[in-house]
Amino acid sequence: MLGSKHHVNSLAQLPEPALAELGGLMANIQSVLETQLTPKWLYISRFGHDPRYPIHFHFIPVYDWVEALFWKDARYRLLETFGAQENAQTLTDGAELTLFIWREFGESPTPPAIQGPSISQVIEKLRQAFRTQPTPNLPPAH
Template sequence: MNSALPGYLMISSKTDTNDLSDLSEAALKELGPLLATAQDVLKRKLGAQRVYIGRYGHSPGYPIHFHVIPIYEWVEELFWKDSRYRILQSFADGPGETPTDGAELTLFVWREFCERAEPPPVQGRSVSETIEILRRAMR
């Protein structure tokens, strides 16, 4: 998957399995700290407000991987300005429910920055600048 959102990462296993429980103990011990480092760098060096980490894919032929999705302030602002996504508020049910959550922002990022032929303009660092920062910080 290509993403126009700077800092959107996919962290994958080197082992050809689609099942987390098939990974070796050594691989599992590397995975947690790697995901934590990615989150830390996205927040500290790139200014992400939040970082969502999730496993979504299950297609045969691809090793298990995790999507690391930075949510910058400007991304959330774009989400709130886009009236198409306001319908999602109707799913919040009950007292204390927030008007949006990580699933809705993840959907927004996927649709707008990964699937759209013309994604919204990026504010701040470009994808290529972000890649260089991530490479230096995660060595």
């Protein structure tokens, strides 16, 4: 997760230097996550609607096995009944998969088993990667 140092709820409220810094940091995080974790996709979700918290972004690595679990869960097939059938897609919809990830891995009292390294192993791997990489060339924040 990456959050703003300024307690604002909109990108439009951030000063220009903070916006420039945020973009560089997001690109750096994406690069490290994609290099270290090699997900099928990396979703970046923006939050900040709760006035208690500033605008922030969640970086969500999505793996083949997560997508397979999504397609096996019949409850999420109900999402296909929304919208026009002629517009239905056979590919995984990012919004639907994001909902699945939040509900099943973030909110469920019994989340699915993780395939691959444990959460603590991934955290340690990422900490090490962020420590050892060159400092990104970011504009100074004012």
